[in-house]
Amino acid sequence: MAERMTTREQDFSAWYLDIIQHAKLADYSPVKGCMVIRPNGYAIWEKIQKTLDGMFKDTGHSNAYFPLLIPESFIKREAEHVEGFAPELAVVTRAGGKELEESYVVRPTSETIINSMFSKWVQSYRDLPLLINQWANVMRWELRTRPFLRTTEFLWQEGHTCHETEEGAMEETMKMLHVYREFAEEYLAIPVVCGRKTDSERFAGAVETFCIEALMQDGRALQAGTSHYLGQNFARAFGTEFQTKDGNLDFVHQTSWGVSTRLVGALIMAHSDDKGLVIPPRLAPIHVVIIPIGKGDGREAVVKHSKMLADKIRSWPAQKAGLGGPIAVVVDDDDTKSPGWKFNEWEVKGVPIRIELGPKDLAKDQAVLARRDIGEKEAVALNDVAAKVVDLLASVQESLYARAVKFREDHTTDVESYDEFKAVLDKKGGFVRAHWDGTAETEAAIKEETKATIRCIPLDAAEEEGVCIKTRAPSKRKIFFARAY
Amino acid sequence: MAERMTTREQDFSAWYLDIIQHAKLADYSPVKGCMVIRPNGYAIWEKIQKTLDGMFKDTGHSNAYFPLLIPESFIKREAEHVEGFAPELAVVTRAGGKELEESYVVRPTSETIINSMFSKWVQSYRDLPLLINQWANVMRWELRTRPFLRTTEFLWQEGHTCHETEEGAMEETMKMLHVYREFAEEYLAIPVVCGRKTDSERFAGAVETFCIEALMQDGRALQAGTSHYLGQNFARAFGTEFQTKDGNLDFVHQTSWGVSTRLVGALIMAHSDDKGLVIPPRLAPIHVVIIPIGKGDGREAVVKHSKMLADKIRSWPAQKAGLGGPIAVVVDDDDTKSPGWKFNEWEVKGVPIRIELGPKDLAKDQAVLARRDIGEKEAVALNDVAAKVVDLLASVQESLYARAVKFREDHTTDVESYDEFKAVLDKKGGFVRAHWDGTAETEAAIKEETKATIRCIPLDAAEEEGVCIKTRAPSKRKIFFARAY
Incomplete structure (x- = not known):
């Protein structure tokens, strides 16, 4: 790591x-x-x-x-x-x-x-x-x-x-x-x-x-x-x-x-991001990792409370998060690794929520919850943690989707000319909506010259008169091009 | 069929x-x-x-x-x-x-x-x-x-x-x-x-x-x-x-x-038996089939009650039957097939419990439950059907196991001589417990002559002095022979 x-x-x-x-x-x-x-x-x-x-x-x-x-x-x-x-x-x-x-x-x-x-x-x-x-x-x-x-x-x-x-x-x-x-x-x-x-x-x-x-x-x-x-x-x-x-x-x-x-x-x-994997909660094999913090005298109590908290979260009604089952929780109480090492490791693996529990938290009757997707941390009263986890999982799922929708909106560009088409592909990529004359020859030529392929003719494409970006022949609707995997 | x-x-x-x-x-x-x-x-x-x-x-x-x-x-x-x-x-x-x-x-x-x-x-x-x-x-x-x-x-x-x-x-x-x-x-x-x-x-x-x-x-x-x-x-x-x-x-x-x-x-x-497949309830994809009986005027009510009964059984707590989930129920309301044809079809498929519901049953506020394994039929008050189904599923699972244990007991025979060994294999088959001298040669000779193989040296075999059925060489424990698939 x-x-x-x-x-x-x-x-x-x-x-x-x-x-x-x-x-x-x-x-x-x-x-x-x-x-x-x-x-x-x-x-x-x-x-x-x-x-x-x-x-x-x-x-x-x-x-x-x-x-x-x-x-x-x-x-x-x-x-x-x-x-x-x-x-x-x-x-x-x-x-x-x-x-x-x-x-x-x-x-x-x-x-x-x-x-x-x-x-x-x-x-x-x-x-x-x-x-x-x-x-x-x-x-x-x-x-x-x-x-x-x-x-x-x-x-x-x-x-x-x-x-x-x-x-x-x-x-x-x-x-x-x-x-x-x-x-x-x-x-x-x-x-x-x-x-x-x-x-x-x-x-x-x-x-x-x-x-x-x-x-x-x-x-x-x-x-x-x-x-x-x-x-x-x-x-x-x-x-x-x-x-x-x-x-x-x-x-x-x-x-x-x-x-x-x-x-x-x-x-x-x-x-995913530069810290590692990010998994949408509804497909995450593990939803929550609890990391007991601290060594020495306080540790035993912290580990004990971490396990109790884990059990509580596992048995908490989680329908709202739509996981198709109970919340999967791991307590990482390996005492040969530091908390910092563990934070990093569980971030790399993409577990949606990390809970930190140390002696100071216990004293304040709270735990610290961190979201993997945006890194936000929040102290939550121990009694409210399970309910908060359910809310957070639903919220992470939604916000990953919203972020992906925003990204797609920002990376879907309408073009009218072949020059514009090539410029968009090179500058920001994404989906390029353009008119096409409907022939295999034009499709092949565009692919050959730009490495972009027709991804699909969208089901909901509105009729829109125009001319093919490559041949200027008439076209009735814009379709989706992109460089693709 | x-x-x-x-x-x-x-x-x-x-x-x-x-x-x-x-x-x-x-x-x-x-x-x-x-x-x-x-x-x-x-x-x-x-x-x-x-x-x-x-x-x-x-x-x-x-x-x-x-x-x-x-x-x-x-x-x-x-x-x-x-x-x-x-x-x-x-x-x-x-x-x-x-x-x-x-x-x-x-x-x-x-x-x-x-x-x-x-x-x-x-x-x-x-x-x-x-x-x-x-x-x-x-x-x-x-x-x-x-x-x-x-x-x-x-x-x-x-x-x-x-x-x-x-x-x-x-x-x-x-x-x-x-x-x-x-x-x-x-x-x-x-x-x-x-x-x-x-x-x-x-x-x-x-x-x-x-x-x-x-x-x-x-x-x-x-x-x-x-x-x-x-x-x-x-x-x-x-x-x-x-x-x-x-x-x-x-x-x-x-x-x-x-x-x-x-x-x-x-x-x-x-x-399974001569009527078709028999599936232990804990591995049955469908646990219960409900067959509405009767044509004409009464049919609509019978089908409606069959579906209500199915929903009730599906949502009934079934932990006791150990199915690892809810009871799977099918209502076979196909009106192009006769009840007799359906009884036969679902027996062939091995569904553990059949429920028959006709206008006369409705009038008496009951349904008839039939077990696939032993064919036993019983009229049960509609209100009690779901609980009875859970009991029956547990009971079918147990009695299939008990029957198989009994069969194995009846078909496990101790022998002391090679003649006895061959006679048991030919007359009733099953496991034959016998002494063996521990050599691959004897094992091969027995297999060649009788088509029986050593199934295993049981983990719990007690020490028991004796002589090999084939070579009369000394042996310390009996092992399991059988003709096998």
Whole structure:
């Protein structure tokens, strides 16, 4: 911990990696492009999983598990799908001591293997909608990797659903996009833009891809979740047919949607500061650390009261803070470390509230509460600490979100010309709202020249006549560009 | 559902597969030896996971995640380990469109990759004990597979811990064995024998393997969990060294322990009957199904009261039933199916309690409660139903366990001669307690001739002078043999 971290100002990318090392969130592994998720990082992922899993179940989905390996021929059945994923596949060619007759790919996503099962399970409209989710590891052989943001193997969930009608499938696509938005805003405390991807950024095999786009503190965008309307593409490739209410046969209409361990990277880059990690309370594995202060005679009483206080906070009604359970409290009474060392360590780890309790505090019947996000300290009467903690946790969650909203507002710029566009990207980054002529050529040229991509065509984009910043061709609405992760 | 299931008497193995199909627990996949875990089966696995995860955390363990792929050279570093696992490995030789310079194996277990990280993380005795668990998929290329019991890919947890001393590691090995025993007995409702494996059944790379052994209704044994004392074998192979309190360097002393989706198979084969699945309440995804009876005029009132009753049961204090949460209730008010069809369907699925509510019951201010395990029905005043459900759930859990204990008692036989041994195996199966001379040769000969294996040398085996059933050589204690899965 004595080692200093890089600051965001000095080098944002090095700062990000420093946070991950210092807070022990992840480590590099001996496997190319794969990270190890350490307990501190995995605990955040567990909170994310638990919350999302509840939201999926509340919207009628059930979990299931499909094989890791996919026959290579399956991947090839949907033409766009194989084109998109072929360069990134890891392939098992040998097993049980023999060369395999047909190789298997390690799943990069599971539309194909899942459709091979759906085609057995779905016979009639009475079997629909079929609403399945899977928590799993997937593998995409990436060349440039970065912990949490882009790794060869990652953990994710993938929802896969079948519907009677196009409308039913599109409704599901949008419903899950909004579940992701709600999760991002209310738990991750990150505002997101909901929109549609352009054809060139569409999921390989989908008819339409929708996404939530977040903004990081360096002004770069991050795609934080996607929801795909698959139409009947995979159903046709795998024969997922059903008897309709009027007795005909039709292919099911499908969706798929996913978020991954990338969200941990989003959380880090949206909220953390030069002292270390900052975790929104609703996703924090530990909410409060109590640090008994002082040595010698007074210490025993201070440690005893710290533990009593911890128990009181744990059993205090905390619904108001929306944690989905009791407040998690740790008493750090390790007497081989100084309070200063501990303050630093728990700040690096991002615990939302620190409570200091020393003999002088005890004498005054108070404790000192410090917020991790803004560093504010306050003395609170011991009797009021538990209630105050609940208030503070709710307040930290809100203010992290408000700060992120403010940051996004400050970093969303409307431009009318290509020069202005480039200047904004270079000077402050962020989202740039601009007119685009709607062609893939212009999109590619802008990306080539500025490294900015179209993040999405926002769902709520108002009609607004204008001309494309690059070609001056007419355009009907502004869309979101950014340099992105 | 109209299709009849095979009975246990007719063909136990076919009955087992029928239960899995009829209750929609799993399905065959197009990938050799891999199954798909369907929502009904996965929901049971989720309950198992949640319960065990809590027990692991209560004993101080943290979850983490390590890479799926392991460099082939790592597997070879521990001589016994590679010998044990080489024949079962699946190997990735191609990735990102290229042949790899070094192949990766898909993890069959993670001691090697985890030690490559532990050797970075552990420096000093202050870093110990290191108590890690991982929930993951693993792959072992098995020739003969059977859903849940033995599949090429399976889901499991693997605990991996490092300790300062041999004693510390051995204490952990036994602690986790007893966590498994507690889980088996108190949640799965299956009594288990705790014991040590013989050398020939030891985990490849361990110094000692301990296990819990359960008995299925066909009299065959099932290894339901293992806890390994690894000594310093992997630590030496990967250089996992630490500075001791007195300033020397030593290799850490390690353990690993795991249970898998095989437990779902154990649950099925221990408790289910010819009508379908029977699930112990503490692991049941749904505890109660309410079936409104009757058509026409009375139906609306019956459905309304069924829903009110469901809400009341859901909010009733259920601590006494030890479910770890509220009672899960479903109201099956689908009016396209008859009550008889529904009774059958929910019996097949193993829901512990069925409540029937018809117009006549309403008139009498009662409902009829039926237990899945013994089929007993009872009319209960509406006001008392919620409390009665809690009692019944506790009672079903207890009586399933008592029945399994009774079955095991009836199917554990002491023998003194080899003829007796063979006769018992053929006539009633079960555990056979017999003297053994302690040699691998005798163990192999008995296995070859009778298909029975040594399940374990029980921890609580009393000293008892005798002679080996096969060689008549002296022996100091009886051990457990059985034909096993």
